[in-house]
Amino acid sequence: MGFLSYFISGVSLGAVYAIIALGYTMVYGIARMLNFAHGDVIMVGGFVIFTIVSTLGMPPFVGIVTAVAACTVLGVTIERVAYRPLREASSLAVLITAIGVSYLLQNIALLVFGSNSRQFTPIVTLPNLVLAGGKLTISSTTIVTIITCIVIMIALTLFINKTRMGQAMLAVSEDRGAASLMGIDVNKTIAVTFAIGSALAAIAGALLCSAYPSLTPYTGSMPGIKAFTAAVFGGIGSVPGALIGGIVLGIIENLSKAYISSQLSDAIVFAVLILVLLIRPTGILGRKINEKV
Amino acid sequence: MAEREKKPENIPMLEVRNLSISFGGLKAVDGFHISIEKGCLYGLIGPNGAGKTTVFNLLTGVYKPNTGTILLDGANITGKKTIEINQAGIARTFQNIRLFKDMSVLDNVKVGLHNHYRYSTLTGILRLPAYFKVEKEMNERAMELLKVFDLDGESGYKASNLPYGKQRKLEIARALATDPKLLLLDEPAAGMNPNETAELMETIHFVRDHFQMTILLIEHDMKLVSGICEKLTVLNFGQILTQGETSQVLNDRRVITAYLGE
Numbered sequence: 001m002g003f004l005s006y007f008i009s010g011v012s013l014g015a016v017y018a019i020i021a022l023g024y025t026m027v028y029g030i031a032r033m034l035n036f037a038h039g040d041v042i043m044v045g046g047f048v049i050f051t052i053v054s055t056l057g058m059p060p061f062v063g064i065v066t067a068v069a070a071c072t073v074l075g076v077t078i079e080r081v082a083y084r085p086l087r088e089a090s091s092l093a094v095l096i097t098a099i100g101v102s103y104l105l106q107n108i109a110l111l112v113f114g115s116n117s118r119q120f121t122p123i124v125t126l127p128n129l130v131l132a133g134g135k136l137t138i139s140s141t142t143i144v145t146i147i148t149c150i151v152i153m154i155a156l157t158l159f160i161n162k163t164r165m166g167q168a169m170l171a172v173s174e175d176r177g178a179a180s181l182m183g184i185d186v187n188k189t190i191a192v193t194f195a196i197g198s199a200l201a202a203i204a205g206a207l208l209c210s211a212y213p214s215l216t217p218y219t220g221s222m223p224g225i226k227a228f229t230a231a232v233f234g235g236i237g238s239v240p241g242a243l244i245g246g247i248v249l250g251i252i253e254n255l256s257k258a259y260i261s262s263q264l265s266d267a268i269v270f271a272v273l274i275l276v277l278l279i280r281p282t283g284i285l286g287r288k289i290n291e292k293v
Numbered sequence: 294m295a296e297r298e299k300k301p302e303n304i305p306m307l308e309v310r311n312l313s314i315s316f317g318g319l320k321a322v323d324g325f326h327i328s329i330e331k332g333c334l335y336g337l338i339g340p341n342g343a344g345k346t347t348v349f350n351l352l353t354g355v356y357k358p359n360t361g362t363i364l365l366d367g368a369n370i371t372g373k374k375t376i377e378i379n380q381a382g383i384a385r386t387f388q389n390i391r392l393f394k395d396m397s398v399l400d401n402v403k404v405g406l407h408n409h410y411r412y413s414t415l416t417g418i419l420r421l422p423a424y425f426k427v428e429k430e431m432n433e434r435a436m437e438l439l440k441v442f443d444l445d446g447e448s449g450y451k452a453s454n455l456p457y458g459k460q461r462k463l464e465i466a467r468a469l470a471t472d473p474k475l476l477l478l479d480e481p482a483a484g485m486n487p488n489e490t491a492e493l494m495e496t497i498h499f500v501r502d503h504f505q506m507t508i509l510l511i512e513h514d515m516k517l518v519s520g521i522c523e524k525l526t527v528l529n530f531g532q533i534l535t536q537g538e539t540s541q542v543l544n545d546r547r548v549i550t551a552y553l554g555e
Binding site: 155159162163164165166167168170171174175177178179180181182183184185186192 | 353355374375376379380384385387391392393394395396400403404405407408410411412414417418424427428431467468470471
């Protein structure tokens with residue numbers, strides 16, 4: 001039962017990584033850039049919920065809705081102010097800007113909330129699920145996280161494949177120039193991508209802080225990097241890749257914490273990433289990218 | 294889109310004056326001018342590197358011209374963005390086919406229809422009735438266009454799985470889906486065998502007649518050019534060598550020299 005318990009909480013952790021990884025992978029697929037500030041948007045989402053639920057004492061639902069709205073606005077603003085002016089610049093310039101935005105968000109949070117860790121009130125207050133006569137307990141947060149992830153994946157897949165805006169996103173991700181010559185507004189499409197990614201980051205923030213209820217300005221940074229790893233692992237640019245990458249990463253991390261060493265778990269996670277990339281440089285579901293000549 | 298209103302015949306569909314662009318020190322296009330009447334099938338020819346595709350890129354807003362004016366159906370579109378120019382009514386195909394390869398044949402055409410059908414993103418996410426209604430209309434319109442090009446049987450195929458000749462046709466269908474006034478075809482016969490080229494000539498004629506389309510095409514295949522173009526402009530080293538009726542231009546000594554050398 002021990003193994004199963006670690007495995008399920010690994011899936012749940014992986015589900016959070018997967019939701020975050022969607023933000024990385026969609027932005028990369030459509031805007032061809034790595035938004036390293038994405039992890040910090042999670043942290044902002046966490047603090048918004050913390051302020052509304054713990055400080056103002058309002059119901060968790062209000063906190064989540066506000067956080068989603070705030071992060072959506074934040075993501076679109078970051079794109080408009082920091083990334084759009086660099087649309088034609090080299091990818092290195094955009095990458096460095098993204099790192100700058102990441103530090104900016106962390107330092108603003110430091111100024112506002114200080115560096116002390118805040119105790120986050122878990123937003124899921126349902127009873128835990130007890131199975132096998134008390135031998136296996138699954139926390140309600142774990143279950144809610146996994147269900148949320150599944151719902152998001154289905155909704156997003158339908159959105160991308162079955163709606164006008166989703167089709168525009170696919171077109172822009174394949175050939176930005178041809179798409180704009182067919183009348184697709186590339187800037188708007190990229191802005192919508194950031195909006196969706198950031199809204200998901202807020203949800204990930206709520207789930208993450210419920211599972212690990214200590215909140216600091218650096219809370220988003222490590223999960224952000226892990227989710228980025230998950231996106232690369234699954235094949236960056238691929239939505240199902242983000243799901244698979246996230247879940248696999250979460251399971252590896254949790255099992256190595258349980259059976260090998262909790263200090264080495266991160267090292268093991270990244271070692272696996274390196275191995276996968278050596279064997280499949282484009283990740284598990286990644287496509288071979290043909291450079292245009 | 295077939296029933297476009299008749300406007301006064303005296304305004305040309307495309308009127309370009311003194312169009313120039315330099316890359317570094319090189320004048321890629323220098324003093325280009327052209328006037329294309331409505332419904333005309335017009336050819337732009339010239340040796341490799343003469344600046345033909347650059348002219349297309351200037352007309353569609355991919356490059357901003359250093360000098361010159363571009364009037365589409367009387368409206369000044371000089372210096373506008375690609376998307377604005379597409380909305381104003383210029384659509385194009387590409388020398389090296391640029392379909393959305395991983396999308397279905399139907400979805401490629403639906404991308405072209407993007408600006409002609411609307412529902413909000415929220416409507417799409419929540420799948421309100423308006424979503425299904427508009428999607429149904431888009432599918433029907435796209436299928437109509439595919440039928441015109443005899444591609445309706447392959448609507449569910451991935452675009453990259455179509456044979457070459459059909460990919461060219463799909464590119465034309467996608468461009469027509471944006472409901473243009475002027476269609477630019479960049480080397481539509483490139484890489485085609487004589488049979489495919491003959492079929493393409495019929496298709497281009499058909500597009501002109503069926504959609505009352507004005508067409509400007511770049512082509513190297515002289516059989517195609519002399520077979521379907523009513524007028525020609527010849528570019529050489531970025532400048533116009535000559536322009537006029539096809540038969541006159543093709544018999545011009547300077548044109549023969551430019552192609553074959555002294």
